[in-house]
Amino acid sequence: MKNKKYATLLVIMLSIMIISGCKKEEQTLYNRNIVVDGIVLPFYESSLTYNAEDEGQMRSKLSSIWNDTIANLPGTEEYIIVNHNGEDLTQEFLAEKSPSHQEMQDMIKKVKENGYLIVRKDHYRVTTIEKEMKALFAGERIAIRPEIMDKVIKDNKEAYANKDYESINLYLRKSDIKIYDTLNLQP
DSSP states (O other): OHHHHHHHHHHHHHHHHHHHHOOOOOTTTTOOOOEEEOOOOOOOOGGGGGOOOHHHHEEEEEEEEHHOOOOOOOOOOOOOEOOOOOBBBBHHHSSSSSOOOOHHHHHHHHHHTOOEEEEEETTTTOOOOOHHHHHHHHHHEEESTTHHHHHHHHHHHHHHHOOHHHHHHHHHTTTTTOEEEEGGGGO
């Protein structure tokens, strides 16, 4: 009887330990979804909550969206508004007619304050910083000055081995090095 109690208690304790050990991978800045459209690194954490893109560029992209959808005027580039999970939010911003100056300002403010992105419809993709770091060290990413890539890899080899993506990202920021996805270099 005593052995059955101990055996039952042991099974319960093992079950609890197994269940608690099977947790979902902890989400960090480096394994959460981000949207990229051209430049993939360095990544700025603040871009998850605020879009610092120039208002003039945003206005131009938003105008292109309205020219294409409301006025049926084909633009040079098709843009959409997305969050960092890649969800298309464009319909939330469309109206029956072209927006007034104040309505446009309100839309720009909403995009900026929510960290939404206005991206090229056929060129953006959802990824993670971790995946981009792996692609960088696998030679699948490029810099405008290709000769700099060898230095980036050499200087950050140990940080990459330790999965210290923060150090690599900081190195790219301090050195003002922009890393591009080779697939999205089209204008």
